[in-house]
Amino acid sequence: MTTNEILGRSSSLYTRVALIFAHELGVPVELVPIHDMTGFEPAVYGGNPALKLPTLRRGGSQVFGAENICRALADRSDRNLRIVWPEQLREDVSRNAQEMVAHAMAAQVQLVIGIVIGQLPPENIYFVKGRRGFEGALRWLDTNLADALRALPTPRDLSLFEVMLFCLIEHLVFRDTLPITPYPKLAAFAAELSARPWAQATAYKFDAPSA
Template identity: 60%
Template sequence: MTSLQIVGRRSSHFTRIARLFAEELGVSYEIAPIYDMTAQDAAIYANNPALKLPILRVGDDVVFGTENICRALADRAQKSTAVVWPEQLRSNVSRNAQELVWHCMNSQVQIVFGTVVCKLPGDNLYFDKARLGFAGALAWLDAHVSEALHALPAARQLSLFEASLFCMIEHLHFRKTLPVEQYSNLEAFRQSYATRLSAQRTAYEFDVPPGG
């Protein structure tokens, strides 16, 4: 047992970003799975009152949210790693790209949770608009990803933008919410980033409850 836990799901792109950072930064951790996302008890979410994942738990201390967890992991890292955070993005295209990555990730949660988990009608305007905005954001990212990547500082080993972009695109292969193969620039980035050891160690899978 390690003292550091990432409470979340191996099938979650938000959780995967945190896991990828831990792998890149050389921080030992264990996964504490949340098996049922319909659960409404905050204790299941490491007492996150928002009932959201992931959560970083170190003893009695908890950190809520993917970006906060990544920063906390960087603080705990024993090795020095050049990390680029969102506030270091200096071009509008990079800032917009990060915003649209978060939008895509939230949209996919909205669609999957609504139509797959809650089994709500997928043709509702709520989901139609989510899919339309999701597709529009993907098209924009595909058209601008090269410029956004080029604008990142050259002397970097890790960036939240690249990690989140990779996890988002990979999740579209894992949870086929929208077709992604048509976005050739995003696919090229995904395939390149997938060669990193951290990506290979954090592949998506569904957590199976004990005895399940």
Template identity: 55%
Template structure:
């Protein structure tokens, strides 16, 4: 018997949502274990990840750290093979740059949301000002080139680029750090991708502890 799979993460996290969307798109059943306290310094609260980061995939007693890493393991566990476009499968330089900017923007969103909204640090710090400027620049670049980038992707059932971009864009609306309104092409993409069952069943929310 195969050991059960469990995703440890947060329903409010775009990195967690990335792997949950992948799991549903691939038909891989996973339990979900929410982490309620992001201020915890105990690795046990992060399913043993020593970096104190999420998400984590548990396979019996084994663990897998990191969103992209988890997506690859989920693909290996899929009951049916699917055509997945991984970052290394992309040959178009604009699409390669797009993935790099999506990863950057997701990290910047964590930096801004955790730093200002969770830790309540001053928003006028150059640390956050520069992060917000870089995030806006990345979104503008992606918005201007989105059609060409999507067209350049190989035939597929799923791509890391599209799922990660969708999770980023919806997170910007969920935890507002920079407005998404100026980026019409990105907003249209998020709306279209959001019609998928995997997107609608993983909508962002804040996990509430039992009895909370």
């Protein structure tokens, strides 16, 4: 049987989205840790020319990006899960919620790469504006969460929106990027989902350094 390898990090929010889908879809995957995110060679990122992770590798083929990987895994699954993808969102509130969570995930990466890894000054306009937009997106999500969840199609087993939001909220705490206390509804949402088997099986951790 061909192995599905996910090149990524156990500490990465995008990788976790893909790992949760693999878990729920019953598709066995092997995580191949990318220890250093500062490399400039696509080979470090499983061949992704954009120098981003995660990448799914199977046989000779590669799939770049978390959402793409989730879709590819769904195609390879024997389980007939009812998955809600972004194009199935029909109401303004759920479409906006998808946009806000996608933006917030990218902003989280911007702050981690720029300030934590790049050691750049947080008071730079690039990070100040990034942080303001990030907080704005979280505030909007906190205010509109109930409506956004209500507007998701039912019945469903899984939605990309909920998995992304869960991974984002737990990552804020894991990386200590922004306080979660101003967003009580998001905190409650993540706390409730954290007991699910897929959440427990994919908890954030830093991968052990390669020997």
